[in-house]
Amino acid sequence: MGPLIVNEIISPNTNLLIAMLIGIGFGFVLESSGFSSSRKLAGMFYGYDTTVLKVFFTAAITAMIGLLFFSLFGWIDLSYVYVNPTYLTSAMVGGAVMGAGFIIGGFCPGTAFCALSIGKLDALAFVGGLVLGIIFFTEGYPMWEDLYKANFMGTPTMNELLDIPRGIFALGLILAAFAMFWVGEWAEKKFPREEY
Structure with a gap:
């Protein structure tokens, strides 16, 4: 809750x-939306179910618009919002590894724990692989530290990288979201699958 703690409005x-x-609520919403189903999640990559794309794109643009308006009204100071440092090479390698795991296993880390909480055994195997991956990464860190730290870019935001105002970037992302929603609807009609 960043600024609320910094300004001592709430205690740690x-x-x-x-x-x-919030975590419990997030898990409840994931489960209620069917995100504990590996078929639903993998459906994103095969085109027959684009719910994941729609939900997460909607969440992203809602949060972005909320932060922009909160900043505009002076309700939040965006300089307090933490931005992860960008290490381009490790982000691309990590994204490829996670994407492959997502396609193969049908879960991302958050949805795997959501499915595990309702007793799905395939999620248990996925979480086990996740734990082994963490151990493998941390124990072998000295071997790939240089790869991990390659191409450090600081903490830029996308609008800074593109050198455009926040509002213009937000409008572009909203338009991109609508385009992706349309593509998602098209894909679901093009690659239909019986209910699972």
């Missing part, structure tokens, strides 16, 4: 409680 303990409640 209250922050942890709020984070736990």
Whole structure:
């Protein structure tokens, strides 16, 4: 809850409680939306179910618009919002590894734990692989530290990289989201699959 703690509006303990409640709520929404189904999640890559694309794109643009308006009204200082440092090479390699795991296993880390919480055994295998991957990465870190730290770019945002105002970038992303929603609808009609 960044700025709320920095400005001492809430205590660190209250922050942890709020984070736990948000996590429980997020898991409930994932499960209610069917995101504990590996078939639904893998359907994104095969074109027969683009719910994942629609939900996460909607979440991204909602958060982006909310932050922009909160900043405009002075309700939040965007300089307090943490931006992960960008290591381009490791981001691309990590994205490829996670994408491959997503296609093969049908889960991402968050949805795997969501499915595990309702007793799905395929999710248990996926979480086991996730834990082994973490151990493999951390124990072998000295071997690929240079790869991990390659192409450090600082903490730029996309609008800074493209050298355009935040509002223009937001409009472009909203238009891209609508285009992707249309492509998703087209793909679901083109690659239909019986209910699973």
